[in-house]
Amino acid sequence: MVKKKQLAILGATGSIGTQALEVVRANPDRFVIQVLTAAANAELLIQQALEFRPRAVVIADERKYAEVKKALAGTSTAVLAGNAALEEVVQGDGIDLVLTALVGSAGLRPTVAAIRAGKDIALANKETLVVAGQLVMALVEKHGVNLLPVDSEHSAIFQCLVGEDSNSVEKIYLTASGGPFRGKSREYLATVSHEQALRHPNWVMGAKITIDSATLMNKGLEVIEAKWLFGLDIRQIDVVVHPQSIVHSLVQFADGSIKAQLGLPDMRLPIQYALMYPERVKNSFKRFSFIAYPEFTFEQPDRQTFRNLALAYHAMERGGNVPCILNAANEVVVAEFLKGKVGFLQMSDIIEETMQAVDHLPLPSLDDYMATDSKSREIATALVTKSKNLYHIVK
Numbered sequence: 001m002v003k004k005k006q007l008a009i010l011g012a013t014g015s016i017g018t019q020a021l022e023v024v025r026a027n028p029d030r031f032v033i034q035v036l037t038a039a040a041n042a043e044l045l046i047q048q049a050l051e052f053r054p055r056a057v058v059i060a061d062e063r064k065y066a067e068v069k070k071a072l073a074g075t076s077t078a079v080l081a082g083n084a085a086l087e088e089v090v091q092g093d094g095i096d097l098v099l100t101a102l103v104g105s106a107g108l109r110p111t112v113a114a115i116r117a118g119k120d121i122a123l124a125n126k127e128t129l130v131v132a133g134q135l136v137m138a139l140v141e142k143h144g145v146n147l148l149p150v151d152s153e154h155s156a157i158f159q160c161l162v163g164e165d166s167n168s169v170e171k172i173y174l175t176a177s178g179g180p181f182r183g184k185s186r187e188y189l190a191t192v193s194h195e196q197a198l199r200h201p202n203w204v205m206g207a208k209i210t211i212d213s214a215t216l217m218n219k220g221l222e223v224i225e226a227k228w229l230f231g232l233d234i235r236q237i238d239v240v241v242h243p244q245s246i247v248h249s250l251v252q253f254a255d256g257s258i259k260a261q262l263g264l265p266d267m268r269l270p271i272q273y274a275l276m277y278p279e280r281v282k283n284s285f286k287r288f289s290f291i292a293y294p295e296f297t298f299e300q301p302d303r304q305t306f307r308n309l310a311l312a313y314h315a316m317e318r319g320g321n322v323p324c325i326l327n328a329a330n331e332v333v334v335a336e337f338l339k340g341k342v343g344f345l346q347m348s349d350i351i352e353e354t355m356q357a358v359d360h361l362p363l364p365s366l367d368d369y370m371a372t373d374s375k376s377r378e379i380a381t382a383l384v385t386k387s388k389n390l391y392h393i394v395k
């Protein structure tokens, strides 16, 4: 019998978190849930805790603590609140694997704490590597933990690399759906709403990553994520638009041979692969049909219209804390776009301006990254306020 894996799921109430729990629910002989966390969704966290009986739950929003505590009174689940508790719970004895399924740079500190405690990581929270890839990869090496990609493209690359010498990689292609606005002009994009941007053609995901897909920032963040995960030079990473989202990414080797990983757009597959790695375990997920997809197409991304992709490459070339600035400014503008406070095209302008305004640091410490994140948010927020009146006049 295989030993049950002891899991902590950070961001259990989100899109990745709930799909991970589906995988766990389907494989009760393989997993024990030790920790579940949420930002503020107390109701779902309580429901999950009553089903999976974890040792601890964390609700990051301290105002929700009493509600969770009361609902779980009389159970053996410890209830904690606040951001510091996220860093504490991942270090618990017995935890084998931490799935980082929370969103944004908030994922960095708990992930660093888990790595320092020797825990393997199933990484969905790409922002961790975007913000501090160099520091995180050094810690992964130092503590000898596994960093298993969950992001569909990175899982695809990871699967293509099984059995290969990583030195034989010539380049990788990350596929992008192109989002809901593929082929649209800047004139069209000037007036699109967040409701339109939230209609992803192929994937059902959390709001932040769905907006990132629409602006192509998601692909920019993924280029940076891939650079760190696979130890590549930025020039070895290319992006190709594949609107069907069936080919999840490709690796080209030194001899020109290309390997790809394919499948229906269903995140449960990469989640299961990361949670059960290196095993491939039978499941009941719908299978791909060539008849249903008679045509695969590929095209260049439109980097002039969707400027975020170019901004991300630029940030990675500059290195140091510049990707952290890009990420923080992006988190601010996406949140404001979702509230209807900035326009679609203004998002790139504000990110670029923030990248120019914050001091660059070549080799930041964890504290430097946190300070860069705060400063960048402050500047991006001020730029949003400045641009607000203009946006309302244009609208």
Ligand SMILES: NC(=O)C1=CN([C@@H]2O[C@H](COP(=O)(O)OP(=O)(O)OC[C@H]3O[C@@H](n4cnc5c(N)ncnc54)[C@H](OP(=O)(O)O)[C@@H]3O)[C@@H](O)[C@H]2O)C=CC1
Binding pocket: 010, 011, 012, 013, 014, 015, 016, 017, 037, 038, 039, 040, 041, 042, 060, 100, 101, 102, 103, 104, 106, 124, 125, 126, 127, 150, 151, 152, 203, 204, 205, 206, 207, 208, 209, 267
């Ligand atoms: N969804 C997908 O298919 C994919 C997602 N990813 C990546 O996975 C990560 C999660 O994405 P997704 O599941 O879509 O996001 P969701 O918004 O659906 O879920 C986010 C989860 O994190 C919690 N959370 C949000 N903010 C914080 C915070 N500041 N502190 C602590 N917890 C927080 C939320 O709690 P609450 O519910 O209480 O708000 C929720 O449990 C992101 O980094 C994304 O880029 C990568 C590939 C695919």
Ligand SMILES: CC(=O)[C@@H](O)[C@H](O)COP(=O)(O)O
Binding pocket: 151, 152, 153, 175, 176, 177, 178, 179, 203, 209, 212, 213, 214, 218, 219, 267
């Ligand atoms: C499912 C997943 O991994 C997402 O990151 C997805 O790839 C987003 O789609 P885009 O290709 O539109 O960014």
Ligand SMILES: [Mn+2]
Binding pocket: 151, 152, 153, 222
């Ligand atoms: Mn992805």
